[in-house]
Amino acid sequence: MTIDILGDPAELSVEDAAAAVVDPAAYADGSVHRALAVLRRESPVHRIEAEGFAPFYAVTKHADIQEIERRNTLFLARPRYKLFRAVDAPPSDSAIALVGMDPPEHTEYRALLADKFRPGGLRFIADSVESLATSAVDMMSERKSSYDFVTDISMQLPLSVICAMLGIPDADRQPILRMTQRNFGSEDPEFAQQPGEQPQMEFAQYFLSVIQDRQANPRDDIASLLSHAELNGERIGLRELIGYFGILSTAGHDTTSATIAGGLHALIDHPDQLERLRAKPELVPHAVEEMIRWTSPVNSFMRTANADTEIHGQKIAAGESVLLLYSSANRDEDVFDDPYTFDIARTPNRHMAFGTGIHFCMGAHLARLEVRCFFDALIPRLRHLELTGEPQQLRTLFVGGLKHLPIRAEVA
Numbered sequence: 001m002t003i004d005i006l007g008d009p010a011e012l013s014v015e016d017a018a019a020a021v022v023d024p025a026a027y028a029d030g031s032v033h034r035a036l037a038v039l040r041r042e043s044p045v046h047r048i049e050a051e052g053f054a055p056f057y058a059v060t061k062h063a064d065i066q067e068i069e070r071r072n073t074l075f076l077a078r079p080r081y082k083l084f085r086a087v088d089a090p091p092s093d094s095a096i097a098l099v100g101m102d103p104p105e106h107t108e109y110r111a112l113l114a115d116k117f118r119p120g121g122l123r124f125i126a127d128s129v130e131s132l133a134t135s136a137v138d139m140m141s142e143r144k145s146s147y148d149f150v151t152d153i154s155m156q157l158p159l160s161v162i163c164a165m166l167g168i169p170d171a172d173r174q175p176i177l178r179m180t181q182r183n184f185g186s187e188d189p190e191f192a193q194q195p196g197e198q199p200q201m202e203f204a205q206y207f208l209s210v211i212q213d214r215q216a217n218p219r220d221d222i223a224s225l226l227s228h229a230e231l232n233g234e235r236i237g238l239r240e241l242i243g244y245f246g247i248l249s250t251a252g253h254d255t256t257s258a259t260i261a262g263g264l265h266a267l268i269d270h271p272d273q274l275e276r277l278r279a280k281p282e283l284v285p286h287a288v289e290e291m292i293r294w295t296s297p298v299n300s301f302m303r304t305a306n307a308d309t310e311i312h313g314q315k316i317a318a319g320e321s322v323l324l325l326y327s328s329a330n331r332d333e334d335v336f337d338d339p340y341t342f343d344i345a346r347t348p349n350r351h352m353a354f355g356t357g358i359h360f361c362m363g364a365h366l367a368r369l370e371v372r373c374f375f376d377a378l379i380p381r382l383r384h385l386e387l388t389g390e391p392q393q394l395r396t397l398f399v400g401g402l403k404h405l406p407i408r409a410e411v412a
């Protein structure tokens with residue numbers, strides 16, 4: 001059995017565990033898992049008052065997170081849909097991104113594109129995903145020496161897929177990449193915004209030009225569909241449109257890249273599981289689910305109660321916020337046997353990496369398709385795989401995963 005927590009949870013106090021929840025370094029070195037295990041056992045709905053953050057309750061049990069998401073007229077996404085620092089209050093556009101909306105607005109906006117992300121709607125992109133995955137594996141087979149799997153392979157594939165879906169030329173990826181790094185990497189010195197940089201502005205300007213172009217020259221892509229979308233007989237506003245492009249393009253690639261890279265890393269760390277997969281490639285769909293559970297790229301989202309209530313015996317007053325820690329739900333001992341074991345055939349695997357309820361990840365089928373196509377293409381051709389340096393995780397409180405994975409691979 002492999003345990004990916006650093007040290008014995010029994011030796012960590014609840015106060016130290018709570019401090020780890022707001023410490024980006026704890027997500028980077030994996031020690032947050034030990035802290036979350038302590039909170040699940042000692043204080044599953046734990047009030048955290050930490051410098052730089054408005055107070056909130058950390059919710060660490062699978063069942064409690066599910067209940068909060070089910071009670072979606074009591075626990076709202078507005079106004080605090082994620083763990084913002086006090087100095088980094090919700091940006092003015094946050095309320096207009098899908099994850100920050102509540103019904104009925106959320107229902108209307110989600111319906112605009114939901115069909116495109118269902119299995120039937122994804123049929124038109126499935127062949128492209130397959131050929132992009134094969135190209136990624138071809139690139140691996142050409143590399144004879146060590147390289148960074150994240151920057152060279154796993155970041156590129158989901159970015160190409162989302163650009164293909166939106167109808168954005170590959171050459172225009174840069175504003176999307178920078179915006180994602182700004183959104184998810186702001187706690188990491190490597191990606192923190194530099195003086196003079198304005199990634200949000202660049203991103204808005206770029207998509208403004210895309211919207212104008214598609215309104216004048218519609219094509220068969222999601223950018224055209226969105227640019228012409230109407231709600232209640234009126235075109236949706238520019239700010240809302242840019243918010244939609246924002247969530248699709250940023251949510252759509254970093255998370256999937258983190259799963260592909262984290263999945264590959266898990267196979268390197270667990271050679272028995274890699275052998276098992278090579279012997280039975282039909283296990284790839286199960287392995288993909290386990291990779292998603294194992295990596296849990298989205299640490300958390302947040303909700304705020306609009307009336308006094310109670311969760312797991314803890315009173316929550318109207319106006320108080322709860323942090324839904326999916327990464328903790330995915331190691332919950334009450335739901336998973338041996339949660340710290342990476343088991344490519346885990347069944348059942350009721351992980352919550354895509355959330356649950358009305359905000360359940362709209363891109364879940366697409367993400368699964370991408371990760372599956374990649375490993376379907378790689379596993380039969382993989383001859384040898386090794387680490388050539390120290391893997392590095394992003395310092396983050398929100399969306400995370402590997403930022404560097406130096407490897408050498410022999411691929412036929």
Ligand code: HEM
Nearest residue numbers: 098099251252255256298354355356359360361362363367
């Ligand atoms: C492994 C990859 C991914 C993971 C782990 C992931 C995780 C999540 C999570 C946890 C949520 C919030 C769920 C909740 O509040 O209950 C979410 C929402 C969302 N995701 Fe993903 N995601 C992934 C890939 C994608 C992809 C490829 C797209 C496609 C463009 C996407 C688009 C979205 C959108 C649009 C929402 C907002 C849904 C809503 O609020 O109704 N995600 N995702």
